[in-house]
Amino acid sequence: MKGDSLSAATDIVTFRVRDMLCGLDIVDVQEIKRLHQITAVHRAPPEVRGVVNMRGRIVTIIDVRQKLGFEPAAASPALVIIVPHGEELLGLLVDDVDDIVRAEPGSIAPAPDNLDGVERELFCGVLKLDQNLVAILDRSRIVERKPRLLR
Amino acid sequence: MNSLTSQSQLKRNGKARAGTAVVPRVSADVNQAIVLIQEIGKGNLLLDFDADRLGKDPLLAALHQMTGRLVATFGEILTSSTLIDRSSTSTNSTAKALRDNAVAMQKTIAAAVASTEEMRHNMSSVSASAEELNANMQSIAGAAQQSNSNVDSVQVSIKELTTASRDIAENTARATTISKKAMADVTSALSLVSELNEAAQAIDAVTATISEISDQTKLLALNATIEAARAGEMGKGFAVVAKEVKDLASQTNAATKGIQSKIGIIHEVARRTSDAIRAINDVMKAVNEAVTSIAAAAEEQSVTTDSIGQNVVSTTERIKEMSNNVSEGALAVQDVSKSILDVTNLSSAVAQSMNSLNRNATEVKADAAASYAQALEIVTQGSDIKRTVSAIKLPSEVINRGKNASLQLCRFTDDFDVLITRMNDDHKRIFAYINNIHQRVKEKSDTAALLPILKELGSFTRLHFQREEEAMQAASYAGYPQQKAAHEKLLGKVAEIIADLDGGKDVDLLEVMTFLRDWLVTHILVMDRQYGPVLKAQGIE
Numbered sequence: 001m002k003g004d005s006l007s008a009a010t011d012i013v014t015f016r017v018r019d020m021l022c023g024l025d026i027v028d029v030q031e032i033k034r035l036h037q038i039t040a041v042h043r044a045p046p047e048v049r050g051v052v053n054m055r056g057r058i059v060t061i062i063d064v065r066q067k068l069g070f071e072p073a074a075a076s077p078a079l080v081i082i083v084p085h086g087e088e089l090l091g092l093l094v095d096d097v098d099d100i101v102r103a104e105p106g107s108i109a110p111a112p113d114n115l116d117g118v119e120r121e122l123f124c125g126v127l128k129l130d131q132n133l134v135a136i137l138d139r140s141r142i143v144e145r146k147p148r149l150l151r
Numbered sequence: 152m153n154s155l156t157s158q159s160q161l162k163r164n165g166k167a168r169a170g171t172a173v174v175p176r177v178s179a180d181v182n183q184a185i186v187l188i189q190e191i192g193k194g195n196l197l198l199d200f201d202a203d204r205l206g207k208d209p210l211l212a213a214l215h216q217m218t219g220r221l222v223a224t225f226g227e228i229l230t231s232s233t234l235i236d237r238s239s240t241s242t243n244s245t246a247k248a249l250r251d252n253a254v255a256m257q258k259t260i261a262a263a264v265a266s267t268e269e270m271r272h273n274m275s276s277v278s279a280s281a282e283e284l285n286a287n288m289q290s291i292a293g294a295a296q297q298s299n300s301n302v303d304s305v306q307v308s309i310k311e312l313t314t315a316s317r318d319i320a321e322n323t324a325r326a327t328t329i330s331k332k333a334m335a336d337v338t339s340a341l342s343l344v345s346e347l348n349e350a351a352q353a354i355d356a357v358t359a360t361i362s363e364i365s366d367q368t369k370l371l372a373l374n375a376t377i378e379a380a381r382a383g384e385m386g387k388g389f390a391v392v393a394k395e396v397k398d399l400a401s402q403t404n405a406a407t408k409g410i411q412s413k414i415g416i417i418h419e420v421a422r423r424t425s426d427a428i429r430a431i432n433d434v435m436k437a438v439n440e441a442v443t444s445i446a447a448a449a450e451e452q453s454v455t456t457d458s459i460g461q462n463v464v465s466t467t468e469r470i471k472e473m474s475n476n477v478s479e480g481a482l483a484v485q486d487v488s489k490s491i492l493d494v495t496n497l498s499s500a501v502a503q504s505m506n507s508l509n510r511n512a513t514e515v516k517a518d519a520a521a522s523y524a525q526a527l528e529i530v531t532q533g534s535d536i537k538r539t540v541s542a543i544k545l546p547s548e549v550i551n552r553g554k555n556a557s558l559q560l561c562r563f564t565d566d567f568d569v570l571i572t573r574m575n576d577d578h579k580r581i582f583a584y585i586n587n588i589h590q591r592v593k594e595k596s597d598t599a600a601l602l603p604i605l606k607e608l609g610s611f612t613r614l615h616f617q618r619e620e621e622a623m624q625a626a627s628y629a630g631y632p633q634q635k636a637a638h639e640k641l642l643g644k645v646a647e648i649i650a651d652l653d654g655g656k657d658v659d660l661l662e663v664m665t666f667l668r669d670w671l672v673t674h675i676l677v678m679d680r681q682y683g684p685v686l687k688a689q690g691i692e
Contacts, residue, residue, distance in 0.1 A: 011380055013373070026380045032373050097369075100376045100397070 009105055012127055014098040014134050015081065017064050021098065023127055023134040028083055032097050035061070035078040046072075049093055054082070061091040067142060068122065085143045092142070101134070103127050108136060184210050187218075195544040196222050226549035227564065229540045233554060234562075236533035239526060246519070246526035253519035257512040260505070267498070267505040274495040281488040288481040295474035302467045309460045316453040323446040330439040337432045344428060348421040351414050358410045365403035372397030560589040561668045567675050570683035571622070571691060577615040578675055584608040585671070589664050601660060602652050608667075609645045616642065619679075626689040628682050637678065641670060 011026040038050040038061050047066040052059050061080060065073045073093055080091035111123040124138035187198055191214075200215045375393035379386030563579045588604055616638040623631045645667075651658050 011376070013377065026377055029377050030381075031377055032370055034370065097373060100373055 010103050011100050012103045012134060012136065013081065013100050015079075015094040016096040016098060017068060017094055018070055020068075021132050021134050022064075022094075023101075023136045024081065024083070024092075024139060025136070026100060028139040030082040030084050030089070033080045033082055033091070035080050035091070038078060049073075049078075052080075052091065054089065057089055059089040059091045061093050062142070063093045064137075064142075065093075065095075083139060083143070090143060101127070101129065111135070181210070184214060187214055191218065191221070194542055196225065197544045197546060222545060222549060223565075225540060225543050225545055226552060228536070229543075229545065229550065230552060232533060232536040232540050234559075235529070236537050239529040239533040243523070243526040243530050246523040250516070250519035250523040253512070253516040257509070257516045260509050260512040264502070264505045264509045267502045271495070271498045271502045274491070274498045278488075278491050278495045281484075281491040285481075285484050285488040288477070288484040292474075292477045292481040295470075295477040299470055299474045302463070302470045306460075306463050306467050309456070309463045313453070313456045313460050316449060316456045320446065320449040320453050323442055323449050326442045327439070327446055330435055330442050334432065334435045334439060337428055337435055341425065341428045341432065344421050344425045348418065348425070351417045351421065354410070354414050355418075358407050358414065362404065362407045362411070365400045365407060369397060369400035369404065372400055559586045560664060561585055561672065567672075567680075568683075569675065569679045570687050574615075574619065574622075574679065574683075577611075577618065578671070578679075581608070581612060581615065581671060584611065585664055585668055588660060592660050592664070598652065598658070598660060602649075605652065605660075605663075606649060609642075609649055612645065613642055619682075622686055622691055623682060626682075626686045626691060628685055630678065630681060634678060634682070637674060641674075 012023040013026050013029050013032075014021055014023045016022070033054065035052055038052055040050040041048060044050070047063050049061040049063045049072075052061060059080075059082060061078070063073050065071065073095060078093055079095070079097055080093055081097070083090045083092055108125040108127050110125055111120055112126065122138060122141050123135050124141075125136045127134040127136055190198060196218055198214075198218055200211065200218075205212050205215055372393050376390055376397065379390035379393055382389065559582075561582050563575075563582050567575070567578055569575060569578070584604065584607065588601055588608070591601055591604075620631070620635060620638065622628075623634060628634075648658060648663055
């Protein structure tokens with residue numbers, strides 16, 4: 001999702017990474033899945049937890065915590081947001097899925113510089129809710145930063 | 152012997168013998184009479200008268216009579232002086248002994264006075280000590296009384312203590328029961344809390360299931376929403392349903408969380424309650440143990456207190472007994488103290504008596520000394536008389552009679568001759584009785600030993616008086632009534648004296664003898680000698 005696409009109203013899937021409330025545009029999400037077993041991949045980068053076979057398709061599981069520079073998430077049970085990436089499927093391993101909220105046009109502000117010290121370029125904006133702020137993840141950036149596995 | 156013919160027997164001394172040689176034979180001659188008178192004047196009474204001439208020459212007869220009388224008189228004087236000399240010598244030694252005894256007695260009495268004084272002093276100190284003892288006993292008695300009342304109050308306290316310890320025992324027994332019941336209650340409360348906890352845990356399990364279901368429902372609703380979004384305009388209706396389902400799941404989740412929170416609180420409260428009950432249980436156990444040990448201690452204390460109480464009771468009895476004894480002792484000591492005071496007073500009186508006795512002894516000593524001095528004078532006088540009489544030449548038989556005269560209280564001399572031989576013999580015998588008693592008194596014989604002799608004297612005197620009275624009556628003597636009265640009076644007196652002696656009275660026998668002698672002498676010389684010539688004239692011998 002690009003910054004200019006925020007002109008129209010959309011839905012944001014919110015979830016938690018550690019104590020941080022993050023979000024993804026609903027159009028980037030295929031489904032939410034609870035996994036019980038992940039097969040580890042030898043010599044994979046640290047943020048890649050492994051792969052699963054989902055209805056005949058291979059899904060690569062990426063630990064968002066590690067992607068954002070935090071310690072690894074617990075092994076299981078694993079709550080994964082399935083995101084299509086071209087012909088592939090990626091699974092973003094998060095701590096909890098929160099809700100799906102409505103984002104009105106103009107309600108998403110650019111990501112501030114001091115965003116908890118994580119890599120700012122992974123975010124594309126901040127959604128202000130009544131009581132919370134939701135850091136919107138840039139799907140393409142997260143996907144782009146996994147070259148070794150994909151190559 | 153009126154005719155002095157036995158001149159050859161008179162060998163008193165050389166002078167007498169020479170006198171005898173030179174004295175001429177008296178004749179009727181005046182010259183011869185003058186020679187004789189001259190001899191008498193020289194003190195020579197050893198004269199030889201010619202018996203043949205005496206009848207013829209009145210002058211010679213008169214001289215002979217005079218000489219005879221002189222010889223008799225000087226003989227009496229000689230006898231008396233000899234007796235006086237002997238008696239005074241004996242009196243002298245007696246007086247000396249008396250004086251010595253008086254001195255010794257006075258010394259003894261003085262010592263006794265000193266001893267008595269010391270005794271009196273000692274008695275005073277004893278009296279003071281007794282007084283002090285008395286005071287001490289009084290104070291002991293007071294202390295005993297005090298301890299008596301103290302023990303009484305102790306006894307009361309012990310009784311209270313006994314009651315208190317019994318109360319404690321009862322209360323602790325009750326406390327034991329209560330604490331046991333409380334422990335049972337606690338145990339049952341604990342199991343109730345445990346049941347509550349189990350029930351909460353069961354609810355937990357249910358809510359966990361509900362929570363899981365609501366989670367899955369929520370995930371399902373989210374995926375439906377995503378699916379609807381992907382369907383675009385076609386999925387909008389579906390998106391509404393999905394949202395409703397998601398909201399329901401959220402509500403369920405919230406409700407479940409509320410239940411879980413409440414159950415958590417129940418769990419916490421149950422845990423705390425359980426802990427508190429366990430703590431209470433522990434406390435109750437401790438209380439129970441404490442109460443049990445208190446009950447045991449109280450029981451023991453109760454027993455001990457009972458025993459103390461009994462001991463105190465018996466101790467009280469003993470102390471009361473002791474107190475009474477001390478009181479009695481105090482009274483006894485008071486009596487003793489009084490007695491000692493009496494003795495002290497008595498000893499003072501004795502000391503006074505001893506002092507006056509001492510004064511008497513001093514007087515006795517002075518009297519004894521005086522009597523000794525007088526006795527010495529008598530000795531001197533006696534010697535003088537004897538010496539003077541010795542200068543007179545007397546016939547040897549007269550001299551011998553004087554020498555041999557025995558020392559007697561009363562001597563039967565010629566004065567006592569009543570002319571009746573029988574009566575004279577009686578009188579001599581009465582004299583002999585008196586002399587016998589006197590002699591024995593002089594020899595310090597026992598009065599009891601003299602009583603029989605005195606009685607004999609009494610009965611003989613009565614016999615003699617009868618004889619006299621019969622003779623007087625036979626001669627129709629005029630003085631008979633007076634004689635009879637005098638006799639009766641004396642016999643009465645003698646009977647009185649004998650009765651006194653029999654009764655153990657202290658009778659001065661010397662005084663009695665002197666009285667008898669004086670009475671007898673006077674009676675014979677005055678009354679009896681009057682009947683002599685009358686009775687003789689009647690032919691009574």
